[in-house]
Amino acid sequence: MRAAPAGAARFRNLTFLVPLLVLALAVLLNYLLQPNLFQPRVLNGNLRVMLPLMVLTAGQAVVILAGGIDLSVGAVVSLVNVLLVTLVTPDSGPAEVLLGLAVGVAVGALTGAVNGVCVAYLRLQPIVTTYATSFLFSGVALAVLPRPGGALPRGLTTFYRSAPLGVPAAAYGVALLLLVWWLLRRTRFMQHVYAVGGAAAAARASGVSVSWIRFSSYVVMGVFAAFAAAMLTLSTGSGNARLGDAMTLPSIVAVVLGGTRLAGGAGGVTGAVIGVAILTVIRNLITFANVPTWYQTLVDAVIILAALAGPGLVRRLRGSR
């Protein structure tokens, strides 16, 4: 049976309130353990680490909202990363950098189109399909750059570490990401994404092309993955065909932490971005809490499980009263 709390309508688009609370708690704990957390240098460093995953998670959120899932995103990040450092050298001018970025975005979109065709038109299972294509993209990445290396123009990486007008460059990135989401949320496309993820049959009966929306959600994912790769490349300054691989599962966990329904149809990017922040702060916490190295993964996992179970537990407690 569907729980139908009165007044739910008003807070429907604010599903990220609970994650925000979790984040506040985590940040507070982090601050107690690491009093210099809010110093610009530390904050800047944290944001730089978070931004690529945030951008990637935003794309993952769109795919999941449309009722799909993408396990190939890490491989796409790696692929675009190696392309960028291959096309752009330390001596490249602005034109070459922009060309590199354009190629990266185009390749990102292409990987999304491959996934989209398989899932939306060939009707293959999203989990299995994207797991399979991740090897395809990884393989291409290894072929492009078999050994880690490459570098970006020094100016770019320095800029990414700088703080124009006293605000970290990565913070502008986060703001821009939220602005893009704010705009995207106001398009017909996103409206259809929510409808397809929520009730595909109803969307079809309303004249929405379900296949096209599913396909497009993967292409959007590919573009976001390309930008995530660009951010990551700015952060690391070099290329590695395995660089993005470890980002796939965190991107999905962050989406769910942010209050998005894994089956699709409800949630959003704002929550997903908060989800990434929660994940990163938890990592920080563990480091500064002097947890022995060999227990870190375990503690990390327990905290994430608790954060994931939190909203459900709250709902249960409220429902039983």
Next chain:
Amino acid sequence: MPESAFHQDNRRSTPLKRAPLISARNVAKRYGAVRALVDGNLEIHPGEVVALLGANGSGKSTLGKVITGMTRPDGGQLQFDGTTAPVTSPEHARRLGVSAVYQELSLVPDLTVAENVFLGNEPTRLGGLDRRLMQHRTAELLESFAGVFTVPVTPGTVVGNLPPSERQLVEVVKALSRQPRALILDEATASLDGRQVDRLFELMAGWRDQGLGLVFVSHRMDEIFRVADRAVVLRDGATVGQLQLRGGDDRRTAERKLVELMTGGGEAGALLLDEARPRAAVNRDAREPALRLRGFASGILAPLDLEVGAGELLGLGGLQGQGQSRLLLALFGAAPHRGSVELDGRRVRVASPRQAVRAGIAYVPGDRNRDGLLAVRPILENLQLPNWERYGTPLRVGAARKDAQMVASDLNVRLAGLDANVSTLSGGNAQKIVIGKWLLRRPRLLLLDDPTKGIDVEAKEEFYRLLARLQADGTTVLFTSSDDAELLGLCERVVVLHDGRVTAELTGPTLDKGSLVAASLGAR
């Protein structure tokens, strides 16, 4: 609905002389081994209401879906304004001016009313959604049903929070927002209450006068005579005839002719709703009541004391969503409750459906597709879902299959085989599966939430006979219906709820339409 919403050029003085808006000829469609439609024919002219009739599985829903682009036909021809056009998608049909009111099929529960109304047709401004226009237009469209909503409905209300009747009205509003020239209403009144139906019919008459062509699919004879000008009858996937209703034969003759067309002759008389309803002999004499509720309250339902005799069929009447469904849900342990439940003199706990099932309670939900069936699983598994514990470990599938076969043939389910997906069944046959899965358990108390909604007269008739049989075996039945005539015809006693409280207990001479309607509206 403001009149300006429709294309002015559809106002024609002599509409019937013109080419039909839509004409479907020899349309055929097969789903796997099932031939849903063999020879479907239908013409819709501007300015008329056509009723589409037929028993379960006669193909009327399929014909409707072909015209609205939901389903691609295997053969036949579709013409719009005299021009042949294959309809490739609902979007395409919409551009050709065809809109449809589905049975809750086209609403996304997570979206708001306004978002649903404009889904697939969103207005944009500067590349973004024009939410203000959406809100504004939706509010305007909702005005047509002002005063008949049982809960407040605003453009910002989330559809999933609305009761079925309001969702249905949102469907109507949605279809209208597309400014159609032809409107297909598939069982659009099934979950509406009396006042809502009246309002819908007023509006339909208005749309007809503005030159729309309307197709009305319903199982309620009464409604067909109230609203339709012409009736087209399908049987076994083929159009078998039509009848002019307005200015034709008198009601009784026309009704007989329609039923004959629907059944292909034979025992036509038995299908007339008012006559052949078996009013089961109720032995609710001096015996101990089988079910006794004390201060039973849940959600909207105020504390209620109720006694129901063994073998009694107790009707729960009133407008939709006044606590009837909630009572059934809580009795089945699917919603929390206060107060006590006694079954056959013993106190029972119904804190969960599992406990309720153990206590001998069975429940048929109002939304069978969402709560009653595993759509992608075979009929066998659906029938045996509550019963597997009887077949040991490892499961004796052979025995289970035999039992399921027995139930299926007992209920006269028309199926391709026990291994076919339940989604291949038509509405009435699917409902039989929902009921059938409990029969093997021989329930003591059967809770039915609007069980005949959207099923045809023939299936209803079989269903009534089944009820009579269960009653004779001593099964106690609690029963809600959105069809007042059904409550009046079937039940010896009807408890009417309004706003969660009992406003009347009708029995014997007080059990008539007038008092039922009065009590439904809250008059004591």
